[in-house]
Amino acid sequence: MTLLLSLRPFLARYLPVLMAGIYVAFVGGTATVSLAGSTYFRAMPLDVGARVEFGVCIALSVVITLSNFMVLYGRSKWVWALVVYFIVCLLTALPTIQFSPNKFIYAESLFWPLLGLLILNSRRHREMRGKFLELRYRRKRIREILRRRQRKFSD
Numbered sequence: 001m002t003l004l005l006s007l008r009p010f011l012a013r014y015l016p017v018l019m020a021g022i023y024v025a026f027v028g029g030t031a032t033v034s035l036a037g038s039t040y041f042r043a044m045p046l047d048v049g050a051r052v053e054f055g056v057c058i059a060l061s062v063v064i065t066l067s068n069f070m071v072l073y074g075r076s077k078w079v080w081a082l083v084v085y086f087i088v089c090l091l092t093a094l095p096t097i098q099f100s101p102n103k104f105i106y107a108e109s110l111f112w113p114l115l116g117l118l119i120l121n122s123r124r125h126r127e128m129r130g131k132f133l134e135l136r137y138r139r140k141r142i143r144e145i146l147r148r149r150q151r152k153f154s155d
Contacts, residue, residue: 014128021119022068025082028112029060032089035109039099060085074136076129079120086120089113 037053044052063085070078093109119125 010131014124014131017119017122017124017128018068018072021082021116021125022064024112024116024119025064025085026061028086028089028109028116029064030057031105031109031112032093033057033060035093035096035101035105038105039096039101042099071129072132074132074134074139076133079129082120083117086113086116 033053033056037049041049041052063081067078067081067085071082090110090113093106093113096106096109
């Protein structure tokens with residue numbers, strides 16, 4: 001049986017950009033949630049605010065995980081969910097300057113989503129999405145061939 005792709009060069013080329021995108025998404029989301037919690041929801045009691053922030057972080061984690069799994073499965077259109085995620089992080093963080101937030105957290109919540117958009121637009125990430133799409137089509141063709149063989153032998 002021949003391999004569809006040699007694994008070691010594939011991982012060496014595309015794993016760093018994949019992991020960087022995931023890391024940037026998680027850090028950018030938590031920085032934005034932290035900034036929003038300390039500015040927009042300043043008057044909210046601490047225990048309620050912590051529960052809300054925790055729930056938002058869990059929801060964002062689900063979006064990041066689902067989107068990346070779908071991209072890995074070869075559904076490259078799901079990258080748009082990550083683009084929307086990063087844009088929402090930016091649009092949530094930008095207006096908080098009027099509350100005079102911590103400058104480091106503010107800069108962080110602007111830097112990570114911008115870096116995430118840059119990573120998603122990089123040539124290597126686009127190549128990776130193309131390779132995963134190609135693998136998806138190969139798997140689909142293999143399944144069709146196996147179904148035809150199974151029907152042929154069962155008749």
